Amino acid sequence: MSFGEPEGYEGDARPRPLGRRGRSQAAAAAVCLVLGLGLISGAVTGSWLVGGSGEDGTLSTFAAAGSLWHSVPVDQLFPPTVQGRGAGPGGADRTWTRIAVAPDSGCKDAFDPLLRKALAPVGCERLLRATYTDATESYVTTVGLLFSTADAPGMTALANRFRKERLDRRSDLMPLPYAAEGTPAAGFGARQRASWTVSVLTEAPVVVYAVSGWADGRSVDDPQPAGDAMEADATTPAAQAGLGNEAKGLADRVERDFRRNVRSASEQPS
Known part of the structure; x- marks a missing residue:
């Protein structure tokens, strides 16, 4: 015996599968997280490479x-x-x-x-x-x-x-x-x-x-x-x-x- 996906209801009371939207939301969140971490680490790495804050090309104090x-x-x-x-x-x-x-x-x-x-x-x-x-x-x-x-x-x-x-x-x-x-x-x-x-x-x-x-x-x-x-x-x-x-x-x-x-x-x- 198999069971279908559980349904929810949209604003007009039409049924919609709950599982499908959850998976798509999780996938989108994962993509955003990866992109965000990539941007942050790239900025930090860039700052380390130039030896400064990364602003206006100035030297770091150290x-x-x-x-x-x-x-x-x-x-x-x-x-x-x-x-x-x-x-x-x-x-x-x-x-x-x-x-x-x-x-x-x-x-x-x-x-x-x-x-x-x-x-x-x-x-x-x-x-x-x-x-x-x-x-x-x-x-x-x-x-x-x-x-x-x-x-x-x-x-x-x-x-x-x-x-x-x-x-x-x-x-x-x-x-x-x-x-x-x-x-x-x-x-x-x-x-x-x-x-x-x-x-x-x-x-x-x-x-x-x-x-x-x-x-x-x-x-x-x-x-x-x-x-x-x-x-x-x-x-x-x-x-x-x-x-x-x-x-x-x-x-x-x-x-x-x-x-x-x-x-x-x-x-x-x-």
Whole structure:
């Protein structure tokens, strides 16, 4: 025994098969779904291929940032004078003057072994460094921009690791300074490091860091990360001298200028 298709009723009460229309609707829905997914994936793939948002042929922010080390003048990355309004202890204004710029280089011998190992997962395309002094030439601070070879997920993974494991607060992972002969930073070596900060960017293949110390070459037995040295109740010599503010304040402003340069570069036609 066999059964016919069940019938429904149209508006004029004429019977119609229910199963036939259901199959046609399902087929049409399936076609629309496939076409929709194809359009979405095609748009995303196209955006990945051009390295940007796909709008107006502009470069993506991430891609633009990675090329700045050879396309932007040094005076834009490390200005001769940096104003730090409210950057000092108690909100005092600071002014930093650039006294030396290191030749752009790779990362070999630029970091202590443990920090080099921690940064190794993102690679090293180029390292740019400059050293500044304050208005009184009492302090010296080296600020660096490490351009990595990593993609966005790689930078995010490193940033997460630094945050979760608090690697930016470990004194055995302090960046090295750049000491230039004939400047107030001539005696600024590994033993003279007093405070530091490290920032792993996720929207650019760049690590920003700064390390500060006294300009008279005195050694430091208890260096302190900038975040701790800037606490109101911090009592270490580095904190009392405001060296945490020196490192953090200068690094923040160099990073801010860097982001401004990235925005400008990403607006350029590809």
